Amino acid sequence: MSQNHQVSVDARDARRVGVVDDQREFTVSALRSYLNAYPDIVIVAAAESVTELLSVTNDVDLVVLDLLLGDGSTPYDNVSALQEQGIESLLFTSGEEAELVRMGARAGARGMVKKSDPPEIVVAAIRAAAYGESVVSTDLAMVLDADPDFAPTLSPRLQRVLALYASGESEKDIAEIMELSPHTVKAYLVKVRSAYAAVGHENMSRSELTRAARLGGFARRPWYRPRWRL
16 A cells, blocks of 8 residues: 655745635645645645735745736736745636736746646646746646747747757757857857847846746757756
8 A cells, every 4th residue: 555655844944835816715725635745835825816915924935826816916917026025926727818827927927737737737836836946837838839928939940959058058068969060059049049139038148048948838849859968
């Protein structure tokens, strides 16, 4: 018989999670049952709006955020308000309009998970976002692929350069993998940055390009195969 083995975690090291949802009691109950085996993730607050949550506490690492709230707020405003407090957000959706997802992503949400996803997928998304990782599901990548703010027009070669760069490869390594000169790789990265600048994202750092590649789905293209590191 299999058993759940919980890891002992100091409460001070646990990631603190807030929930903002019109049906907060139901949502919190479900999420707590999902997270029961993960003592490093603790739901500490819940509210029906971001304003209400922040009036109670801003001492959370992540907010699981419903897209459609009764107060009429937009995902962009809510994610932005949380970011001003240094709080990450994970969009929690029932399958609303794609534009609402894009609003949250534009404001800097860590990613998206559907309420209908299996518990293990929801848990994985919450844990990843709580630890500062981007959560890029196939659904999110498809939504953002249609958004020029995150998916500027890039040739397949530029997409691959960006994917390799986002995976941590150096310009020299990219040149070796793609059988190009380092000078050509550098020129391609200039073109990538120019493409993002054309849709309003200027002077992007490496970390910003990495996030854009993941949100835009470029790092998940079927032709991308990161090499084995020995």
